Amino acid sequence: MNNLCVEELSVSLGGKPILSNLSANFKGGQFTAILGPNGTGKTTLLKAMMGIIPYKGTVVTRSGSESIPVSRFSYLCQLNKSPSQLTVIEMVLLGLVSQLTWRVNEEQQLLAENMLKSLGLLAMSTQRFSALSGGQQQMVAMAQALISKPKILLLDEPTSALDLRHQVQVLDLAKQYTSDSGAVTVAVLHDLSLAARYSDQLLLLNNGSVVASGEPKLVLRPDLLEQVYQVEVDVGCCNQGHWHVTPTRPTPSYNQDRKIT
Ligand SMILES: Nc1ncnc2c1ncn2[C@@H]1O[C@H](COP(=O)(O)OP(=O)(O)OP(=O)(O)O)[C@@H](O)[C@H]1O
Numbered sequence: 559m560n561n562l563c564v565e566e567l568s569v570s571l572g573g574k575p576i577l578s579n580l581s582a583n584f585k586g587g588q589f590t591a592i593l594g595p596n597g598t599g600k601t602t603l604l605k606a607m608m609g610i611i612p613y614k615g616t617v618v619t620r621s622g623s624e625s626i627p628v629s630r631f632s633y634l635c636q637l638n639k640s641p642s643q644l645t646v647i648e649m650v651l652l653g654l655v656s657q658l659t660w661r662v663n664e665e666q667q668l669l670a671e672n673m674l675k676s677l678g679l680l681a682m683s684t685q686r687f688s689a690l691s692g693g694q695q696q697m698v699a700m701a702q703a704l705i706s707k708p709k710i711l712l713l714d715e716p717t718s719a720l721d722l723r724h725q726v727q728v729l730d731l732a733k734q735y736t737s738d739s740g741a742v743t744v745a746v747l748h749d750l751s752l753a754a755r756y757s758d759q760l761l762l763l764n765n766g767s768v769v770a771s772g773e774p775k776l777v778l779r780p781d782l783l784e785q786v787y788q789v790e791v792d793v794g795c796c797n798q799g800h801w802h803v804t805p806t807r808p809t810p811s812y813n814q815d816r817k818i819t
């Protein structure tokens with residue numbers, strides 16, 4: 559069983575505290591969404607878990623009794639349109655970089671083609687990555703993140719550029735991969751309804767600390783969301799049992815430094 563555990567994690571950037579004493583546990587086979595307002599430290603948390611920024615505290619990974627090497631992590635960073643001159647299939651193959659030699663073998667080629675097929679992108683495989691739209695680039699980045707079959711999958715706003723159909727397609731794929739492989743999947747999402755639909759667990763951050771965690775119905779409390787996001791919300795559950803959150807208007811007394819209880 560894979561597991562990722564963060565204990566008393568603190569991060570300062572540019573001399574400013576960003577995360578303080580943050581603890582959380584992420585289980586294999588589960589999809590966790592990290593939520594919270596802009597600038598609250600969600601990306602910083604993913605980067606600390608990836609080990610690409612310095613932090614205090616501990617990040618422990620386990621696969622049975624072994625720790626998980628960073629080569630078994632995949633990190634999809636926030637969308638930043640890329641001018642890369644590689645083709646689409648070459649970009650996907652980059653996800654296997656630690657296994658590649660001078661020549662891509664047939665098995666690796668097939669794997670990359672199948673990843674593209676599962677996202678409906680196979681017809682684009684020989685196109686230049688730089689010629690794709692932002693949303694298409696984001697889906698190719700998802701294929702790149704999944705091709706190595708990571709044990710830890712960290713996704714930073716993986717659906718930010720996608721239309722409704724592609725949001726569902728990408729998150730279905732990530733969710734299916736997570737339950738089939740037993741990987742630990744942690745995704746930063748701003749769409750709370752989408753997060754509730756796909757997540758086993760939500761982790762709500764505010765000002766660099768966890769203010770709530772657990773099943774969607776426990777975290778998506780209107781009073782809590784209104785305090786954290788400073789916006790009035792309607793929270794409901796539809797006939798299919800999916801929770802949805804609709805922001806209605808900013809709270810009249812916006813106060814950035816308000817303490818969350
Ligand atoms: N390299 C850096 N040096 C100094 N401050 C930084 C650096 N990177 C990020 N920060 C600050 O850290 C804070 C948290 O940033 P982070 O990107 O983790 O937020 P976030 O919750 O992911 O936000 P968003 O939802 O807008 O993507 C922000 O105030 C940001 O300005």
